[in-house]
Amino acid sequence: MSPTHPHDTLHLPPLERARVVGAYAATAVETAQALGADLRRLGEACGQALTQPLPDLSVRQYLHLLDAAANQLGEPTFGLQVGQRMRLATFAGYGLVLCTCRDFRAAAAQTCRFEGLAHDLGRSEIVERQGVAHYYWHSPWLDLPNARLLSESVVAGIRAFAHWLAGGTLPASEVRFTHPKPAEVPIEAYERALGVPVSFGAPVTELRFPAAVLDAHIPHADTSLFPELERLAGEKLAARDRESHEPPLLRQVREHIHQRLMHDRATLGEVAAAMALSARSLQRRLTQAGVPFTALVDDTRRELAQRYLRDTRLSLTEVAFLLGYRQQSSFNHAFRAWFDCTPAAWRVQAQAAAPARRAA
Structure with missing residues (x-):
């Protein structure tokens, strides 16, 4: 496989919709704060107050954050320092999945699959050739100002988290970056931080290590x-992918359906009126988007059913009511069609994974 990826094969949203989850961005904020940065000024630079819990940032805001912190602190290696502080909580939504993998091959596969739960900064790929594993990191945003801090933080973060999973240092042979070496940073600083020889001007960001x-x-x-945990992460990823890529109209309709389900008012006419449209106009726009109103109702119910069932304070009858079902049997029938099990059985499975989620 080629070490480069066309933009349209990365399955990333367009830049205006690309996001970085607050938990992932929080590592950069915490690193800046530990080094003495003024968070108020950093927030002004990236256009978002850096309060806790940190909200999701756009990719542009995250890059502004890295750049502003490096400049304010006078730390040209700020990206490396952010990566070295990455931990389980940084990899929101899938870090726990990696902790349940039998080996690093499985963990690498799950990283490639689920990293969209943490950010839209880029995507990973693992290729093996003649006993050498090549970890490629592809990003379409590396032409944006000072994006070198981004790729440096990602590679340092992968190294730091892999060492944490292993409980010790894992061997590697080389790191390659696409950007030129910054004049103000000696090569020794990179090699001390990453523990391997480092080169610059490569066609793709790459970490090489023994395939064993x-x-x-x-x-x-x-x-x-x-x-x-893999199933839960898969559900979250599907929802996030949809939110990132679907038109704003569909997100608005889903929200209105959510608000009206328990009152048995999640009808085409009710939702259209709330959006100041006629039912015919909304139906026409949904047809143009290729998604029937009934499918949006069904999808919204399915996602909310999982959320409500994880809340053990709610009885199954209450969950059915919140989803707009007046009969428990109707809810059970729909749930079996979605997940091939009863709501009660699904809840038991979800509770079995809850101790691991709390431990994180």
């Missing part, structure tokens, strides 16, 4: 939790 590392077991991994 992929088959190394992850110490203390509780593989019994993997199926449930």
